[in-house]
Amino acid sequence: xxxxxxxxxxxKKQFTSCPAKKPRSSRELEVGMQGILITCNMNERKxxxxxYSLLNEYADELYGPEKFxxxxxxxxxxxxxxxxxxxxxxxxxxxxxxxxxxxxxxRRFQALASGANNVVFIRTQNIDPAKLVYHILQxxxxxxxxxxxxxxxxxPVSGTCKAFIEDMEKYLTTFLEPWFKSPSQGTFQIVxxxxxxxxxxxxxxxxxxxxxxxxxxxxxKVDLTNPEYTIIIEIIKxxxxxxxxxxxxLFRKFNVQEVxxxxxxxxxxxxxxxxxxxxPTAEHGSAEDSEKREGQEGGExxxxxxxxxxxxx
Numbered sequence: 001x002x003x004x005x006x007x008x009x010x011x012k013k014q015f016t017s018c019p020a021k022k023p024r025s026s027r028e029l030e031v032g033m034q035g036i037l038i039t040c041n042m043n044e045r046k047x048x049x050x051x052y053s054l055l056n057e058y059a060d061e062l063y064g065p066e067k068f069x070x071x072x073x074x075x076x077x078x079x080x081x082x083x084x085x086x087x088x089x090x091x092x093x094x095x096x097x098x099x100x101x102x103x104x105x106x107r108r109f110q111a112l113a114s115g116a117n118n119v120v121f122i123r124t125q126n127i128d129p130a131k132l133v134y135h136i137l138q139x140x141x142x143x144x145x146x147x148x149x150x151x152x153x154x155x156p157v158s159g160t161c162k163a164f165i166e167d168m169e170k171y172l173t174t175f176l177e178p179w180f181k182s183p184s185q186g187t188f189q190i191v192x193x194x195x196x197x198x199x200x201x202x203x204x205x206x207x208x209x210x211x212x213x214x215x216x217x218x219x220x221k222v223d224l225t226n227p228e229y230t231i232i233i234e235i236i237k238x239x240x241x242x243x244x245x246x247x248x249x250l251f252r253k254f255n256v257q258e259v260x261x262x263x264x265x266x267x268x269x270x271x272x273x274x275x276x277x278x279x280p281t282a283e284h285g286s287a288e289d290s291e292k293r294e295g296q297e298g299g300e301x302x303x304x305x306x307x308x309x310x311x312x313x
Contacts, residue, residue, distance in 0.1 A: 028112050029121045030160070034123070034129055034159065036129050036154055037119060037156075038119070038120045038153070039152045040150045040151055041118060050150060050151050052109060054136065059108065061135070062131070063127065066108055108126060110123045116196055116237075119236070128158075134245065137154070138251075140256060141251060148256055156245065157234070157243055159241075160240060162239070163194075163240040167240075169208050176216060176231070177216065179229055181216040181217060185220050187228045188220060188221075189227045189230050190233065192205055194235040194236075195236045197237050197238065227249075230245050
């Protein structure tokens with residue numbers, strides 16, 4: 001009996017000493033979010049500060065200054081919760097007050113962990129991230145004013161889904177309709193990059209995605225030189241970030257360091273594809289350039305699969 005009791009004590013001790021599973025943080029990139037992926041080089045804290053400054057500057061132009069309104073206390077206190085001594089009613093009231101307080105603190109931009117090094121994710125609230133990023137790049141391209149030091153690229157995230165091929169195919173079938181479903185049509189290229197993930201292979205994603213675009217309208221064609229639309233697929237861990245943008249070549253792959261450079265002379269003597277294939281090195285951009293050379297991203301690495309899709313249509 002004594003031996004059995006001692007064994008039970010050891011079993012209980014071992015059971016209680018097991019660490020509890022940590023809940024997933026709410027301050028990281030998750031499915032269902034919209035925002036902006038911002039790449040940098042080894043200085044994420046400064047990148048975040050620059051991003052807040054740049055995004056707020058241009059958001060003020062598009063949407064006006066951010067307003068902070070306090071909910072009137074009467075909105076929550078005036079409801080009939082029944083007997084205040086009732087435990088269930090009290091819990092409901094407290095839960096609603098916490099929710100309202102959280103909503104008050106939400107800002108239009110919120111920095112979250114992206115899940116990858118040298119990448120910052122800024123979640124957006126009540127703002128179209130693609131419209132905002134395009135507005136920023138268009139102004140930088142026109143004025144040629146340098147407004148950041150460590151930010152490299154700004155990629156809008158208009159939608160997110162799980163980074164498994166079945167989930168991506170289901171989600172993108174509906175997501176791509178505004179640009180490619182008949183009667184809409186256009187030329188396109190696919191830009192793909194995966195970070196800290198092996199759930200979806202580049203060739204497989206490009207093949208499936210190209211097939212979806214073709215089914216939406218057979219008149220949609222691949223153009224790796226100067227496409228009307230660029231479909232950006234950025235996978236980080238188990239989250240697939242998606243957006244469709246225009247002027248990807250003109251705006252130097254959405255690189256804020258490159259877009260401000262004056263290359264008018266080169267553009268007059270070189271064909272359009274040189275803008276995509278011969279980008280000058282970005283300032284402080286060695287980490288980003290090395291990623292490009294890996295061939296995991298953009299139309300260059302995906303050229304053959306995409307062209308094969310065109311010939312098959």
